[in-house]
Amino acid sequence: MNSEQRTVSSNKIYAEAGVKLSDLVRVSIENNLTGLEWAAGIPGTVGGAVAVNASAFGEEMKNLVSDIKRYKNIILSVELKLKKNAQKNLIKKYFTYRRQTQPLDYPSAGCIFKNPSQLGNKMGAAPFSRGLPPLSPLPAGYLIDQCGLKEKKIGQAMISEKHANFIVNCGPLRRGASGAKAKDVIKLIQLIKKTVQKKFNLDLEEEIEYLPKRARQSRSPIG
Template identity: 35%
Template sequence: MIELFDEPMCDHTTFRVGGKAKRFLVPESADDIIDAVKELEEKKEEYIVIGNGSNLLVSDEGFDGTVILISDKMNKITVEGNSIYAEAGAMLSAVARVAKENSLSGFEFASGIPGTVGGAIFMNAGAYDGEMKQVVNYVDVIENGILKKMTCDEMDFGYRHSIVMEKSMIVVGTCIDLVHGDEDAIKDKMKDLNKRRVEKQPLEYPSAGSTFKRPEGYFAGKLIQDSGLAGYSVGGAMVSPKHCGFVVNYNNATAKDIYRLIEDVTRIVYEKYSVKLEPEVRLIGVF
């Protein structure tokens, strides 16, 4: 296990903002995670578990606790028949690539999501009409210091939700079930989705992807655009004119800039349409 202190969180989030974490651990196995959590809970110290940081906003003051990073030290991907087992630190793009190379279809939707398997399970990540709950067979989690297997039904997947959000669980890996397909057709679909992503999303700036959850019956981006907020900025943070559902770090934004912008957008949309937007990003630290 790698242990660091005063680690800048701006290096571990796709927003590229955030102060320092007091302690920073990089486990290499489920046993490392179990040992770390046991120690932290015995000492009653606060901790969070992160992956690629693609859905996090960490405050400028940082995090006065321990961050456990599950990433490339736990990123093995194995294939057996029509199933793929991926450790929590594996990038979704890598899993999609392995699926394509083995002519397995059903995971194309995730090929451009810039997150890890663990993060994707945590929030039931999805894109282009696909989401994790459609492909998950089971998930290996650590709960109360014990490694256990959870079926897809037991994960209580919903829109940007899983049982992991509600309980003290840590995702270790998952088995996904796909279907045999044509490698060229899978490749073409991934290429098409990537083209659509590049055309419609502001990938040239650091962001956390879609900043807001989709309100029932509405689209967050359209509500924000119709509120006249395209290009609206606070400090170095801006509502992307390319896709108003994205808040981007376009000019050395601070976490405070981004947070204030999110608050402004939420308030203005509510004033105009009486629809309460909820952030999709997780807020870490004090704002």
């Protein structure tokens, strides 16, 4: 990577939007800065992470951003304000947790659905919300699992056995080989929404975004 794409000054990191988030995590540790450890293992760019307010383990991108340069609604660069004393051990802990709980051996788009708010559900006190702090979001993966949908497969797209909020591409990964099609993933998403609605009277909302068909064709999608 061209080092001009990001610079570190005291406890601040300036990065152009296209810099990989994982690269910034590494740079923050190398410069003994803390605050970005939670982002280790999140694929994508820093621009994308700021645009979607990437979050994990109770931390959010927006809490670190001290400046954004934009052209219209396109983020060109960001400045992150961190603190001293990198906590390298946290990265190992978070990676281990991800490996244990997420299907990282297969391609996926990450979590498909947002965790729904307990406020929005029409079930009253949900039996499965016991043990969660009052009004904390309900884990979408748990709801999908309770519907018995883990390992449900359409074409080469499958609801992960490891984490039911992930739909994985379990087709062959060779170039040119036929893997999961976008339409199979969409069918699984519709099945999940319908089944969760029927069982829990709850509407799951997508975390992912749908690209128009033309945009899908010009990128290199999973299907």
